[in-house]
Amino acid sequence: GQQVQQSPASLVLQEGENAELQCNFSSxxxxxxxxxxxxxxxxxxxxxxxSGTKHTGRxxxxxxxxxxxxxxxxxxxxxxDSGTYLCAMFSGGSNxxxxxxxxxxxxxxx
Amino acid sequence: xxxxxxxxxxxxTGKGQExxxxxxxISGHSAVFWYRQTIVQGLEFLTYFRNQAPIDDSGMPKERFxxxxxxxxxxxxxxxxxxxxxxxVYLCASSHWGGQDTQYFGPGTRLLVL
Numbered sequence: 001g002q003q004v005q006q007s008p009a010s011l012v013l014q015e016g017e018n019a020e021l022q023c024n025f026s027s028x029x030x031x032x033x034x035x036x037x038x039x040x041x042x043x044x045x046x047x048x049x050x051s052g053t054k055h056t057g058r059x060x061x062x063x064x065x066x067x068x069x070x071x072x073x074x075x076x077x078x079x080x081d082s083g084t085y086l087c088a089m090f091s092g093g094s095n096x097x098x099x100x101x102x103x104x105x106x107x108x109x110x
Numbered sequence: 111x112x113x114x115x116x117x118x119x120x121x122x123t124g125k126g127q128e129x130x131x132x133x134x135x136i137s138g139h140s141a142v143f144w145y146r147q148t149i150v151q152g153l154e155f156l157t158y159f160r161n162q163a164p165i166d167d168s169g170m171p172k173e174r175f176x177x178x179x180x181x182x183x184x185x186x187x188x189x190x191x192x193x194x195x196x197x198x199v200y201l202c203a204s205s206h207w208g209g210q211d212t213q214y215f216g217p218g219t220r221l222l223v224l
Contacts, residue, residue: 031210043201043215050210086153090210096141097166098213100153 003027006087006101013108019074021104023087032063032070033098035086043086047072077108112136114216116202122222123192131187131219133202141208142185144177147199147218156200159185160208192223 003026013019023032033048047054047061054061063070074081084105088098115134123129135142144156155169159179170177174192179185189196199218205211 033212035215042217043203045212045214048212088153095166096158096160096205096208096210097143097155097169098145098153099155102152 004087004089004099004101006085006104008104009102010105011107013077013106015077015079015108015110017077017108019072019077019081019106021072021074021085021087021106023070023072023089023101025068025070025089025099027068027091029063029065029068029070029089029091031090032061033088033090034059034061034072035088036083037086037103038083041083046085074106077106079108079110082106082108114202114204114214116200116216116219118219119217120220120222122224124224125193126191129189129192129196129221129223131189131200131202131221133185133187133216134183135185135202135204136214137183139204139206139214140182141205141211142179143203143205143213144185144187145201145203145215147201148197153201156187158208165208189221192221194223197221197223 005024007022031050034046035043058075060073084103086103088100142159157167162179174190201218203213203215205213
């Protein structure tokens with residue numbers, strides 16, 4: 001079935017460093033959606049884009065659907081960025097369900 | 111805008127009992143999704159409604175699980191004869207039109223089956 005692989009599984013940064021989170025998927029995806037989740041918290045939608053690059057604040061999402069990969073760049077990380085980042089794919093057509101990766105757990109230290 | 115509302119936030123049931131989970135989508139959204147999150151399996155799709163009609167239930171376990179959307183303002187997920195392996199966080203999401211529109215998630219219902 002469709003699979004989404006995220007790397008790294010966990011990442012520890014010093015405050016102010018940049019983070020690069022990777023997402024690879026096993027079949028043709030037509031759009032990726034990135035989410036953020038604190039332990040025990042809700043899923044918060046960050047960015048969603050079918051291809052190319054999209055920015056919001058310190059976040060940049062890049063999707064290359066032909067190469068079955070995407071990435072989320074977090075610049076100047078802050079302690080409050082700590083949590084789990086989930087990548088999810090739409091697989092095209094009229095299919096509306098999201099297939100999720102297992103996430104990247106980010107810890108930002110002072 | 112209150113976002114997607116889910117009740118209850120926590121539910122504890124005994125093995126063999128029934129559990130009903132409620133979801134109120136964002137006002138004006140026509141698509142409602144149910145997902146399940148566990149440590150082992152991660153986030154898995156269960157089912158999807160659009161304009162109250164069931165569209166895709168490919169992720170629903172064939173036995174004991176059912177979902178309904180009786181009106182545009184709420185959906186229910188019912189689990190009959192709950193088993194310990196049903197313990198999970200059940201998440202509801204909504205989007206404007208379905209398809210590949212951005213999905214917005216509720217806080218989830220944490221179900222524990224003893």
